Amino acid sequence: MGIFTKDLSELVAKVKDRETKINSRINEIKEAIAKHKIVIDTKRTQLVEAEINNDSRAIQSTKDAINKLKEKVAELHESLESYKANKFSLLENELQKVKEAGLKERQARHNKLRNLRQEQEQIEKHIEDLQKRSKELSTEMDLVSTDKYEISQIEQVLAYIEPRATKLSNTFFKPDKEMFISAWLEDGDTEQYLAQLEPQATKGLTVTYGEGHNRELTDEELKMIGVQQTQA
Structure with a gap:
């Protein structure tokens, strides 16, 4: 396995692992948001009852609870967007490593192709020389084949x-x-x-x-x- 293939395989494995973790975290956040919204709806129902009963203490505590839940939901939404935005992002040094390995692989391939072409040209030249010599030998044999x-x-x-x-x-x-x-x-x-x-x-x-x-x-x-x- 070449350096480029090895680095790319490692990167792909790392990306898949990272993507799996991000997807798992996104699902967790979505579930948390849904649960907090259910609690908020419940608190709003309690707030209505407190206001009907003119229970000022219950009203205040319920409002405080609702505000905290909203803040938490807002934080969860921010976190969710961050995970979504970075789902397919990679660290710059990892990409640079792959880029360098890819350039080395390309250069090595170009060098090999050049060497193969040179070898092919040498073989074709050798074949041409052999064919020329074969014709010369045929001519010489024609000259000496009779008395x-x-x-x-x-x-x-x-x-x-x-x-x-x-x-x-x-x-x-x-x-x-x-x-x-x-x-x-x-x-x-x-x-x-x-x-x-x-x-x-x-x-x-x-x-x-x-x-x-x-x-x-x-x-x-x-x-x-x-x-x-x-x-x-």
């Missing part, structure tokens, strides 16, 4: 490694040159790519016509379909 860099560099001296390899295809669908360089770097089988450069044998190429008739293609026919001939 194209070292392959492009080695390709410059490919003619010195294997002149025949410079004739290999290097398309998206048939990247033989890149695969040759990768195999060379890792001491793999490079001959499988070079073998593709060997001329195709033409002996034994035949054409079928009619029913069950075969013959070999002539040199002129082979040239027409673009097949390189082998030397005999």
Whole structure:
């Protein structure tokens, strides 16, 4: 429980206790006034009887009694008004105590809010930095995720490694040159790519016509379909 809450709780308890006592006292005064008025009415009846009987002594004593009762009722009324007027009043020092505690509570709350905002800003800045670094890492990974860099560099001296390899295809669908360089770097089988450069044998190429008739293609026919001939 904070100081402000504690002070306020104590004050509320004190106010309730004070209000209960004041209400009790107000009720007591009202009852006293009512009783005194009954006595006054009775005395006035007695005064009438004394005056009828010309009892001067009784008249005087009754009047004196009535006056005293009126004075008492007047005092009770003054007291009643005082209690009513002060029913919701508080001592100044009690209110000042609550005011000071309330100001401290507000200042503490403002300080906490400021600290929370600063912490939030630091976290958001840290998240922003992490996101920026994550993008940088993604870019760097894209650069180093393929073999194209070292392959492009080695390709410059490919003619010195294997002149025949410079004739290999290097398309998206048939990247033989890149695969040759990768195999060379890792001491793999490079001959499988070079073998593709060997001329195709033409002996034994035949054409079928009619029913069950075969013959070999002539040199002129082979040239027409673009097949390189082998030397005999």
